[in-house]
Amino acid sequence: MPRPAADLRPAPLAAEPMLPRAFRVAARRRETHDVFTLELEPADAPGEAFAFEPGQFNMLYVLGAGEVPISISGDPTRPGRLMHTVRAVGGVTRLLEGLKKGDSLGVRGPYGAPWPVLDAEGRDVVVVAGGIGLAPLRPLICQVLARRDRFGRVSIVFGTRSPADILLAKDLERWRSKFDVDVLLTVDHAPPGWRGHVGVVTALLPRAAFDPANARAFVCGPEVMMRFTVQELAHRGLPAASVHVTMERNMKCAIGLCGHCQYGPEFVCKDGPVFRFDRIERIFGVREL
Amino acid sequence: MRTLEPTLAEHPFFRDLAEDYIRLCAGCAKNVVFKPGQYLLREGHKADQFFVLRAGRVQLQMEAPGREPLTIQSFSEGDVIGWSWLVPPYRWAFDAKAVEATRCLALDGACLRKKCEANHDLGYELFKRIAAMMERRLHATRLQILDVYAAPGR
Ligand SMILES: Cc1cc2nc3c(=O)[nH]c(=O)nc-3n(C[C@H](O)[C@H](O)[C@H](O)COP(=O)(O)OP(=O)(O)OC[C@H]3O[C@@H](n4cnc5c(N)ncnc54)[C@H](O)[C@@H]3O)c2cc1C
Ligand code: FES
Numbered sequence: 001m002p003r004p005a006a007d008l009r010p011a012p013l014a015a016e017p018m019l020p021r022a023f024r025v026a027a028r029r030r031e032t033h034d035v036f037t038l039e040l041e042p043a044d045a046p047g048e049a050f051a052f053e054p055g056q057f058n059m060l061y062v063l064g065a066g067e068v069p070i071s072i073s074g075d076p077t078r079p080g081r082l083m084h085t086v087r088a089v090g091g092v093t094r095l096l097e098g099l100k101k102g103d104s105l106g107v108r109g110p111y112g113a114p115w116p117v118l119d120a121e122g123r124d125v126v127v128v129a130g131g132i133g134l135a136p137l138r139p140l141i142c143q144v145l146a147r148r149d150r151f152g153r154v155s156i157v158f159g160t161r162s163p164a165d166i167l168l169a170k171d172l173e174r175w176r177s178k179f180d181v182d183v184l185l186t187v188d189h190a191p192p193g194w195r196g197h198v199g200v201v202t203a204l205l206p207r208a209a210f211d212p213a214n215a216r217a218f219v220c221g222p223e224v225m226m227r228f229t230v231q232e233l234a235h236r237g238l239p240a241a242s243v244h245v246t247m248e249r250n251m252k253c254a255i256g257l258c259g260h261c262q263y264g265p266e267f268v269c270k271d272g273p274v275f276r277f278d279r280i281e282r283i284f285g286v287r288e289l
Numbered sequence: 290m291r292t293l294e295p296t297l298a299e300h301p302f303f304r305d306l307a308e309d310y311i312r313l314c315a316g317c318a319k320n321v322v323f324k325p326g327q328y329l330l331r332e333g334h335k336a337d338q339f340f341v342l343r344a345g346r347v348q349l350q351m352e353a354p355g356r357e358p359l360t361i362q363s364f365s366e367g368d369v370i371g372w373s374w375l376v377p378p379y380r381w382a383f384d385a386k387a388v389e390a391t392r393c394l395a396l397d398g399a400c401l402r403k404k405c406e407a408n409h410d411l412g413y414e415l416f417k418r419i420a421a422m423m424e425r426r427l428h429a430t431r432l433q434i435l436d437v438y439a440a441p442g443r
Contacts, residue, residue: 034440089440131438161438188433190348190360195388198348198363200432203425206301206367222437228428 130221159201
């Protein structure tokens with residue numbers, strides 16, 4: 001259980017995994033009408049870098065309100081402030097949205113199995129993101145691009161609801177300006193004036209260049225979108241064992257103790273949230289077990 | 290005059306179609322160009338063509354009275370547009386507008402239908418390809434209707 005505000009103090013994460021550490025908001029940015037990015041630093045050590053692996057998440061604790069799992073969206077190759085990109089959907093995420101520079105919150109983590117970036121070296125890489133799903137993939141994209149020469153062709157395929165829902169737009173522009181990365185972006189529907197792609201993200205997959213015999217795909221988004229994406233990738237010849245997805249389940253302890261996130265034989269918090277698709281295919285789409 | 294057969298044969302929709310079928314289809318085809326803002330087809334108008342996109346971008350739009358037109362799909366190089374030429378009463382069900390300079394091959398629907406009637410093997414090949422395309426579009430539409438990125442509870 002998260003401690004009350006009075007108990008919130010700096011603590012070594014590994015020694016006390018259930019004790020949140022006090023962080024402060026160093027900067028906040030609005031991404032879209034309901035998505036924002038927070039940059040955080042430890043209250044007791046403002047310059048201290050936060051080390052993590054792409055795909056890992058933290059439990060963010062809003063004092064007195066509750067805790068939510070949120071993926072880390074920073075660049076793991078440039079250790080610095082802890083970064084989270086959040087969509088305000090309910091009680092806790094709306095309170096996070098209201099935090100101002102200097103406000104404090106509790107953080108515990110990083111937790112969870114990362115995207116297996118090393119396994120993709122020497123292969124083509126296809127990143128498929130839907131909506132807020134781009135945030136957990138951002139660290140992976142940063143890592144792949146920082147070591148660009150170790151990978152084959154790299155495609156980033158991003159789908160979202162409308163042009164107004166494009167988050168991390170500066171990053172997308174930066175990635176798109178590179179000559180050795182294909183960025184394909186689509187929106188589900190668009191008002192007049194939009195000249196980009198319109199249609200679901202799966203409709204763009206035939207345009208992603210990869211060799212199905214030697215590629216890895218990393219997919220994050222709403223579950224239905226991931227299901228259709230995996231089907232389309234299979235249609236292109238990419239086996240389920242070459243696809244990694246993330247699973248989202250309600251969490252409490254985030255360290256494999258409470259069983260809250262159990263998903264068949266797996267605990268999403270410690271065996272995931274990143275899973276190889278063939279390992280969870282059987283239970284994919286089943287809500288809470 | 291340069292024949293359109295190689296262009297047709299290279300297009301993903303016609304890939305691996307037998308040479309004599311390509312020749313039959315090319316006999317119904319002509320090159321067309323649309324400027325940005327020009328319509329390829331309009332809702333309710335006679336559906337007499339099948340567009341094979343070579344370059345550019347086309348948006349499929351729907352209009353509802355009192356609302357601005359909503360773009361629900363876009364097409365670019367490698368796509369084909371329209372199957373209403375296949376099914377009576379041969380009328381388009383939507384608008385399609387070029388948003389960039391767009392080059393296509395336009396295949397005459399009546400000409401294609403006639404060739405399919407005369408040569409059922411060609412007809413079967415084309416129908417298989419069109420059925421596969423329709424199935425994928427139907428899938429995409431289902432995903433679109435689910436509005437998967439909407440805020441929870443909306
Ligand atoms: C491992 C992991 C990583 C995550 N990473 C991110 C991230 O990087 N950015 C981000 O914005 N969110 C992320 N989430 C989702 C985030 O944890 C939830 O949105 C949050 O817990 C909602 O809490 P709340 O109190 O604001 O909303 P609540 O009041 O608990 O719920 C409000 C509404 O949101 C729905 N809801 C709650 N959780 C989810 C969910 N996971 N998916 C879809 N709908 C949900 C509820 O059913 C309800 O309708 C992640 C979740 C997990 C498990
Ligand atoms: S959240 Fe407690 S076991 Fe996973």
